[in-house]
């Protein structure tokens with residue numbers, strides 16, 4: 495008999511890998527139950543040669559786990575996903591999944607089908623029994639208008655969904671355009687998924703960064719190794735791949751992200767013509783940004799410097815934690831020439847953002 499998730503969690507707590515948390519523990523029986531049912535069904539499917547007898551797929555009720563930032567929702571979902579013995583499973587960032595869906599819909603429409611959602615849903619359901627979504631949120635009207643029918647078809651075909659979110663289903667797509675057309679999706683989620691709040695008091699992400707060094711200099715192999723270790727600690731090492739954001743019809747890409755943490759070099763972030771709207775979108779999409787290799791700035795690379803100022807302002811406003819490596823101290827990054835005066839505020843913010851309680855202090859304002 496395989497270890498239950500509760501047992502694995504307890505073992506990790508004993509080993510010091512996790513701080514025992516009663517609120518997290520309270521979610522585990524539900525996940526264990528889903529795991530057991532999925533594995534039972536998997537066993538039956540195999541013994542029936544993959545359902546050759548044409549029976550309708552049995553439905554296994556999923557979970558919608560919501561709550562505040564850093565409470566451990568993604569960590570619990572990842573634990574579940576890693577352990578569940580189901581072959582046709584996938585863990586994906588919700589936003590990335592919807593982008594794939596939109597691309598598939600686009601391709602299906604080109605073939606002239608009447609209802610593009612159907613073949614796309616059928617294709618997904620043919621490949622997957624379990625979909626684990628990290629960070630379900632809907633901000634895009636194009637997504638809002640299709641999720642109802644898409645997910646109805648997935649559920650009808652026996653796909654189980656486990657998802658994390660910062661909002662209760664009732665608050666999804668809040669104040670969105672044509673929200674009344676979106677309401678059936680909320681009803682669907684509530685009927686197909688058990689809705690649970692992760693009521694933990696602790697923001698473990700903040701906890702993990704508390705007292706940790708977050709500004710590394712000079713950049714180089716030692717700084718890179720330290721940053722790699724932090725990335726590993728916050729994300730478990732693996733990445734979800736690039737995070738693609740659409741801003742005013744353009745695409746802005748962060749090369750690597752997972753569990754609210756994104757990572758990019760200074761040149762990726764500031765070496766291309768991005769503006770305030772792009773940096774705001776980035777800041778609003780993540781909780782921690784790792785920026786590597788900030789160079790000396792001057793009139794020579796004025797555009798990059800200006801973008802860096804805009805980036806830091808956006809991160810500051812959105813209270814995103816910043817972890818970075820730089821060639822020198824904040825005050826020495828931009829010492830002379832046009833723009834150096836404006837940079838003083840940025841240097842000061844870089845200092846302030848290093849404080850252990852910075853994000854929290856700002857949140858309380």
Ligand SMILES: Nc1ncnc2c1ncn2[C@@H]1O[C@H](COP(=O)(O)OP(=O)(O)OP(=O)(O)O)[C@@H](O)[C@H]1O
Nearest residue numbers: 512513563564565566567568569698699728753754
């Ligand atoms: N009980 C715990 N003990 C120690 N570390 C934990 C615990 N729970 C979570 N963590 C760590 O805290 C960090 C934040 O957790 P996680 O990403 O799962 O939060 P979340 O609820 O998904 O947050 P968000 O809403 O921002 O996505 C991760 O690095 C995770 O491994």
Ligand SMILES: [Mg+2]
Nearest residue numbers: 567568658753
């Ligand atoms: Mg998360």
